[in-house]
Amino acid sequence: MSETIRLTVAQALVRFLAVQHSERDGRRQRLIPATFGIFGHGNVAGVGQALLQNATKPHPEEPPLPYYLARNEQAMVHTAVGFARSRGRLQTLACTSSIGPGATNMVTGAALATINRVPVLLLPADTFATRRAGTVLQQLEDRRSGDLSVNDAFRPVSAYWDRVQRPEQLVPALLEAMRVLTDPAEAGAVTLCLPQDVQAEAHDWPVELFRERTWHVGRPVPEPEAVHRAAEVIAAAERPLLVAGGGVLYSGATAELTSFAEVTGIPVSDTQAGKGALPGAHPLAVGGVGSTGSAAANALAADADVVIGVGTRYSDFTTASRTAFAADGVQFVNLNVTGFDAAKHAATTVLADAARGLTALTEALAGYRVPATYAEEVTDRRRAWEEVRAQVTATSGETPPAQVEVFGALNELLGAEDVVINAAGSMPGDLQALWQAAGPGQYHLEYGYSCMGYEIPAAIGVRLARPDGQVVAIVGDGTYQMMPSELATIAQEGLKVIVIVLANDGFASIGALSESVGSQRFGTAYRKREESSGLLSGDYVGVDLAANARSYGVAAQEVATIAQFREAYGRAAAAERATVIVIRTDPLAEGPPASNGWDVPVAQVTRLESAEAAYAAYQQLRKKQRHYL
Template structure:
């Protein structure tokens, strides 16, 4: 056996550089791409002499082996990895290396986001000395009841895989196990390998076999015979079936099979946030988003559906409208998911644990003679037509000095190309986009709404653009973000400038937390704490009229971004469209700033979200909200299936 003398970090970096994902595309061609095409890193005393040295050494000897990229925040490194993974349908992701202590824990939010979204990300947080020869080190957490506990143990509940390389010899089994989880569609999420800073620099004998190219084939399990038979029987017995399509349809590259199936049967489709793009918005069977922020068309059909066919969805409370959207007392659920955990959600009596694409192929073959009744088909068409007219009206420029968010979305939509990718995550934009954005491409809609992380947008958009560039795809990425999310994490604009990564950022300035402000009103808290205002020393709150003198356009300009400011006025929407056109024509990252009126809302989609209201309160607004809450809660079901 041939042996090479290397440090643990050198061996890990070279191992990762030689991992490949294999998958079969929808057209039958085989896809082979690097599982970890690059690594982000912010260096400190925990990793500068370990992973940092390894990356430097390979950069000198073989720059293409493991490309290194800078970041300005450890959390943002993981967000970039997730955005990349989304564009590559979970076939690839980046690794993120961080130093001991705060560098490591800064990764935690990103880890939770990746795991919640079922998207792969590899985290390499440094850890304190395994030998404890230097103890305690700078930035080490000490717990008297458990000396072996470190801050990296906080990754255990937010990771799909966690292990710590306490001895060099452990690297082999840990690295291979990590790759298995990273490339398993049923298990993927944050994969964390904690690296004690002394072990990173230790030398070891590495078998050359460990460093050779290794392939990991994406599993595409077909449905079991009995489970498929039960699903077929349930679907055949349906009078008003409805498909709820989630992200699993896209990650399986099953949109073509979905389209063929619904065109043959006429069954309508509603989507979760992650499922946006499975059908073109104008497709006759597409009814839009379903649930709390869904369309009126999808929610009306969902309320009466007698069979729900969930495909690749995790059934979050937004998708189910907190278990209120499916009101047919006899409704049955067929849940198709590669993960058993999701297939059995909400007491489904017909779980099908299988790949979305493989299952849709089987359903299409077995149900080729099935067609919904003409009356139901007419109902679908009528509901879609009514909702489309409402969206057209919402998009129409108002001529107000401060436009509303719906018309801003309409202007961006009109100025964008069919293949452009819109990226969003938090605030009021996800709900408005799910209702209003007319998706025209399978990868054209990326709203991170499993974790809905404020600050994801810019970093996630960078990751998405990296993913597209890696695939030779030059479409534009348009990041839409509110000022609240922008202030949470905006420094990756520097990364865009440093690497010349072209993203278009549309910042909607509404001087506060628009989404929570609206929610605050519905629960009787009267927008308390949601405005960005100067502090009122007498009232002891931030509810006054004096807007903060914050200039976010100047902030973006200071990072080196090209900046276009849309001035308030009757022509703001036309000016926004022109700004988007200018940004698309440029080859540089561009920041567009527009002011909006946060009190102009999107059309109501008749969805509800369970946010408990105090049972006892002296505020009249809260008392009214409680009465409304109790009324809505009567529609909730303890189980869906």
């Protein structure tokens, strides 16, 4: 009979997580090196007690599993995502919440993780499995089923979901959870729902469950026939374009991508997740592609006869709502570790790790190089865009400045080891078009879910993952006011991050979008209600953002000009603690010139002339859309 040890379900969970490792290319690391959490009546006596025991009276063979206190459950999932992305998806964090609202607060974070294919482990408390108690505080009562809880909301936004209703169920649930977390093709939010009574229940566990385990993260090699088919399509191309997605970075395939581009002469565009896969200064890097891309990349995309997608899921912005790749007969070759993404646009598929696939394609394309005339065009378009980029980001001397001027200054100030973080609003669009990433880790944009409030929590995760270099989160005042509370976590842990707040009294991005669809920026500014009209069109509310930041225990500076911003950034970079820099920007200032569209439906019937004009323009975009068959 195998040896057993008596532990509660929560204690067994913690001890198991503490000895899990991942490995790729001979490099081994803790899979889950820490836990974030907020305790309540659902998990305080279960996971909370187990983490306390781990920290104060651990078993001799139980490594420490450090605990971090968050201020918001959604935020701690964003922190885990930021950490996992910075670790190349080879490590992540666990997040535990109480029952009810604590759990559902994590649903948004779960969706963000799954949409972006980033592994996180979520441990929400759940209702009594025994149903011994009556209607528990924060419990959903459903007339149709007694086993339904709010945690069922995690099902559609999780890569794997399970509910542990008996101690014995924990063993297969944990093993499956680790498998999904370490599978590049399936990564996303893994949710294990833990009924509060089961968490505290004792059970005799096989000691073997707690031996150290190493989960090997594979590099699937491509099928030779698939490589041959893909190479035939590419070799016949006269105007090929490569789209580098996040899969290139997660694979660590930057060297293989560089070799492929240089051997073939094929230009490389990038998605939000893939920016930096080829450094922005490289002669074959043509910038972002799609709705918010550069004019160089979009011009090449419009006439490309073969599009090579590497590690991209072809989001709506990447394809400009299926208008970006406009050539008749355009073909797609997709290299991806996930079959679901590889098959998009009726592509010739290569199902493999990005590094292995690019190496195989480079070898198969020996002797191929793009025509000289196309190579010259790539150079010319790249040079022309660089001139536009320099003009757009140049300091104008206007006060308040445009946000693109802030980005231009910041791009010059950040080094290759520094990280810029952003997620929502108009900033990702400007940044994808204008930012020149020095390397694969500098540009950290979350645009799969475009979740306001991601940036500050993610900065915590990036800082924990990358102890060197500056970690800079850029937010608008709208995003800042949604989730500033993690500044307290930053102060509590003594983490050095820089938060840049662009203040424009509202939602500048949606304001511009509203105007473009004829809705006249309605409801997008922080203004008081006027009694005469009943509209939010009175005086601006005004929030002292710098004072608010200081109240959380971090330093804060407020500046008005780009010159002052540069000086403030220098002070913040030299400081030992976190700093918030607030600068007012002009919400009506122009950004980079648009070179592609995005499908946002416009009212078909209206009494507003602005909406009528917008609908006419919208019809022109719709005419350009196509299925890639």
